[in-house]
Amino acid sequence: MGRRSDHTRGELEVLFVTEGRRLLAEVGVTRFSAREVAKKVGYSIGTLYNVFGSLDGLMLAMNARTLTLWAEHLRARLEEAGKGDRLAALVRGYFEFAADHPKAWVAIFENQMVDAGPAPEWYQTHVADIMGIVVEEVARVLPAASPPAVLSLTRSLVATVHGHCIFTLYRAFDMLGETAPIYVAMERVREAVAAAGRSVQQGPLTPLTK
Amino acid sequence: MGRRSDHTRGELEVLFVTEGRRLLAEVGVTRFSAREVAKKVGYSIGTLYNVFGSLDGLMLAMNARTLTLWAEHLRARLEEAGKGDRLAALVRGYFEFAADHPKAWVAIFENQMVDAGPAPEWYQTHVADIMGIVVEEVARVLPAASPPAVLSLTRSLVATVHGHCIFTLYRAFDMLGETAPIYVAMERVREAVAAAGRSVQQGPLTPLTK
DNA sequence: CCTTAAATTGAACAGTGCTCAAAATACTTA
DNA sequence: TAAGTATTTTGAGCACTGTTCAATTTAAGG
The missing domain is CATH 1.10.10 (Arc Repressor Mutant, subunit A)
Known part of the structure; x- marks a missing residue:
């Protein structure tokens, strides 16, 4: 042929x-x-x-590969963590991978245009895979939480870590002093998980979805 | 001439x-x-x-204008809030402006390249102006906190809100369910401020910088 | 009016993403 | 093996991009 x-x-x-x-x-x-x-x-x-x-098609394929490598990195960090602080391992893995592959990492997000339609299903599979890793660990930490609550919290935790990570990479707001961003991000995660834990055991004072 | x-x-x-x-x-x-x-x-x-x-020069000038409008928006929201929840007003202002000017807003961050040198001083002034608004309000909520602690916390709070905001705009991880991102971001901010308040009044159990 | 200095121009250059008729290649059939 | 068919592969060509800079236009001074 x-x-x-x-x-x-x-x-x-x-x-x-x-x-x-x-x-x-x-x-x-x-x-x-x-x-x-x-x-x-x-x-x-x-x-x-x-x-x-198209160029976007190639970009998508490259980003999918990056997502796969990222997921592998996270799983490796989890394996290392064993029965220790697995959420901390995930946060560390998030930052580490972004720092090790900065250009490829930002490409994942910069390519997501504001008014572009949703990504094709095969690509969303890769995203879902990574999110699944985090969801699993959040559920493990909050066994009593309802699945929707776990998903919502996961989304928020990832957003939180992402914000700290991207500000570090872009060196934005460095004028506000040199802090250890991984450590700070982990603090935010701990606080959020602790708060979620409280609202689970004594009934949510304020619902997570409005 | x-x-x-x-x-x-x-x-x-x-x-x-x-x-x-x-x-x-x-x-x-x-x-x-x-x-x-x-x-x-x-x-x-x-x-x-x-x-x-250069194109970057024009882009920088346009982004500076966007930052000015953003700062005006935040100050207007603060004025409305009066003696109410001023931090909530800032979070709302962050999301509102991003939603109202999505393309201009993402341009501020997408233009920040990974290996580009620091922005010129006149531009950093605009960034510092916006951050100053937030710093002031964080200091108001934590009057006993040291200035460096306030700066560090501010950076973390902005990063947190930014993460939630950019995920909303990019519609990333929508598969994890439709939550009210402003509300969730505000929850994270409240938790962080509360935790910082506790560590101020009884001495930091864990220092903010590692 | 003529000189001088500053502002404005836009063709030219090297590059880009993308298309699609034509060429090159492989497989199938006689 | 030779001819015919189907599938890749090609790369010149198109319309665009950022950027430069000699040449032109414009305004002010003497």
Whole structure:
């Protein structure tokens, strides 16, 4: 059927994503170039567009790979933590991965445009996988909490950690003094979990959803 | 001296920034075009580059204007709050402004690149102004806290609210259920302030900086 | 009016994402 | 093996981008 003998379609995808992520890590999302990726892989731009449809398509595939690596990192940190403070391990894993792959990490979020439609289902699967890791640990810490409450709290905890993480990476508001952001984020998480624990055992004074 | 009689340099800056922000609000940061701005204002690209030096220069000027409007919005909300819950007013103001000017708001943060140097001082002034608003209110709620503790807590509170705000705007993790993000963010802020209040009155059990 | 200095211009350059007729390749059938 | 068919692969071409800078236009001074 005319495919070049040396690579199947699936191998091609991997090639483009791998080399694309290498370039992304070098130059960042703004100076990223599909042409450059194609050149490094040794195929033409046309082939890249046949495989991914658009730059956004390639970006999505690369971000999915990043999400997979991120999930692996989190699971590894959890394994290390064992029966210790597993939530702290997750927070540390969040920060560590962002610090180790800053350009790839911000690409995940910067690509999410404000008015872009929802991501395709296969991509949302990757997101759900990572969130599932956190949900599981939050549920473990709050065994008496209802599943919706666990989901809501998880979302809030991730948002909290994300805010601290992104401010650290962007060096925003450094004028407010050099604090240990991981430690501070963990404090916020502990407080939120403690508050949720109280409202679970004595009935919610203030409901989590308004 | 050869300036076109109808506009001084300062007026030109305002013209470009105003029209630029209009375009930004329409098309967002990714499809923004300096040429388009110049065309709408009625000057050539060359003039735009004489005034701002680069696209980043124009972007910075536009973001500075956004920060000013944001600060005005926050102060207005504070005035409304009077002696009520002023921190809640700030959280509401944070979310409201982001929701009302989504494209301009994300531009403030997306433009902050990972490896870009620090912003020029005149720009940092605008950032410091907004942070000053929050610092003042945090200090008001925790009169016994030391200034460094107030700064550190402020940074953490803003990061927390920012995380919830950006997740809402990006519709990230919507699969975890539809919660009221403003309310949840306010819960996190209340918990953090309460915890800080406790550690102030009975001496910090765990120091804020590690 | 002529000189001088500043402001304004826009063609030109190197790059981008993206398309799609044509070429190259492989598989199938005779 | 040769011809025919189906599928990849290609890359010039299009419309755009940010950026530069010699040339032009404009205004002020003498």
